[in-house]
Amino acid sequence: MGTSVQKIKLGSNGLELEVSAQGLGCMEMSAFYGPAKPEEDMIALIHHAVDSGITFLDTSDVYGPHTNEILIGKALKGGWTEKVQLGTKFGVIYEDGKNFSIRGDPQYVRSSCEASLKRLDVDYIDIYYQHRIDTNVPIEITMRELKKLVEEGKIKHIGLCEASASTIRRAHAVHHLTAVQLEWSLWARDVEEDIIPTCRELGIGIVAYSPLGRGFLSYGPKIAEKLSKDDFRQLLPRFQQENMEKNKLIFEQLSEIAAQKGCTPAQLALAWVHHQGDDVCPIPGTTKVENLNQNIGALSIKLVAKDMAELKCIASDEAVYGDRYGNYVTWKESETPPLSSWKSE
Template sequence: MTTKTTTRALAGTPVFPIGLGCMSLSHGYGPAASPAHAEALLLGALDRGVTLFDTAALYGFGHNEELLGRVLAPHRGRFMLASKCGIFRENGQRHIDGRPETLRRTCEDSLRRLRTDVIDLYYLHRWDKSVPIEDSVGALADLVRAGKIRAIGLSEVSAETLRRAHAVHPVAAVQSEYSLWSREVEIAVLRACRELGAALVAFSPLGRAFLADGLPDMAILDAGDLRRRMPRFQPEAFARNQALLEPMRRMARDHGCTPGQLALAWLLRQGDDIIPIPGTTRLAHLEENLGAVDVRLDAAACEALARLFDRGRVAGERYGPAAQAEVDTEQF
């Protein structure tokens, strides 16, 4: 296991080892960033060498794709654009819909919002379990043949579902939560990715800011922040998990980095086929995250971190029952 500070391969394209998850600019953690603030962040990421920008139709129900289209379309040749389909809002309601006709229609909507002729990597955001995965991936394969998308990805799927999908059309990447405190991908799907030649794109690699030591008090969160509904952030679990941070802070000091950089460096060391996509709304945090590529961890440090955040020591599941029912990932 080695960290490369140059590039990693994603859908046959070299990208910087750390991408940018764009969700937080529009969705999930409170009010959307102001247009000027969001533009500064996106262009700042581009100027600092980020070459993978990840969005979805879900994020702000189109707002995030529109933002990226407005800001980044003039620079389209400088980065890989990833988006997601299968979750959207219609008539004021959120839908998970993997029917082929829906995926074709919503792809056209995304292309329009993103101001592009083609999406480099297009994920099925959630597998609609009422539709065979083969049918949904078949529709995405049609979009590849039509030149609307270049590569197919899946999000939050199991190894079995990945293999079924890959039999229809090669899957270039699986996006799933992966971090020191969320290691479910290690059960089976990471191994399946490697067998099939798919990259693992890790969302929430900083544990939704927890691993970056960025949540001293849950009271600071916006009333609409999705973490308020997550088991790990409930008062009792959150208090127990806080006890894990002091040993991590000590390790970070020993390595001359921040806790967040330590968490990202650990993830990068898990394989050159893993690409973290931390999100942020602040340029200072962006620069900090990108600096993780230069943090060197030996095997002993990686093992110590893994033991510190062993699943038996982390309080609370990553999702509540309703959210867990929407995904297809393996569970411990």
């Protein structure tokens, strides 16, 4: 393998979180992308990742629900905890396999954090994210509770996921945000207009989930053959057959450039995210050691301005067919209410 994994710093204000330049998204080990994978294999994969320098692990209480945090807790027993930076999330409640609800009220924030600490079997969480924004609760109220958890030593850093620029500003005014987690890849670039510049203005790190387009940028339309009946991606607009056929051109062009570079399409797509800046940490998920090794290899790929422009061009907004989520979820954020509207119980 031979690629060394550097460290980068997320956030500023002298309170940065140092993480591996690439993280490991752990969701698909337990949920959403088909059945849960064998526990022993996943623990071995996590250990291999950490030994290889991938020390930033990403999970959530909704993955399973709860089983992914339990898995990571088991993997970190016996001295592994000290070697990693751990991120988990709260706020999305998985109700019946199809419906989600979102909560950000103080009581829920606190009880979720305490439950995650127990499942992960750790004394503190390195970065605790609000997984989706509760549009019924002013963001300032959620952040005040998170700030208390920082003061109590239960969490070290605060993050938001999929938040609007104005929500990020309001949250950051209560307590500095270390990172915003968002979907960012060659075919998901709507964040570049408003969200990324806001994060950079405020000195907030960026954690990019699904940097391989949920697998499409690794396999192209062939990914359809890999999806089980209960795979969440079956419901997403971009993974419908007619859109995959149209998006095939993106994958073909990506593959052509990758062949010229002597790497795989997945490595090239991941390298593109790495080249967005040293404040960006992509967290590709995988359940296979060979894919993990390949992802690490993306760190050694060098892209020049011409390569970046060419890649940007093949997957412009106009070139991508299908929304990221469509009607399946309703968490596309509108603004949270003003603080003055909140009446505490």
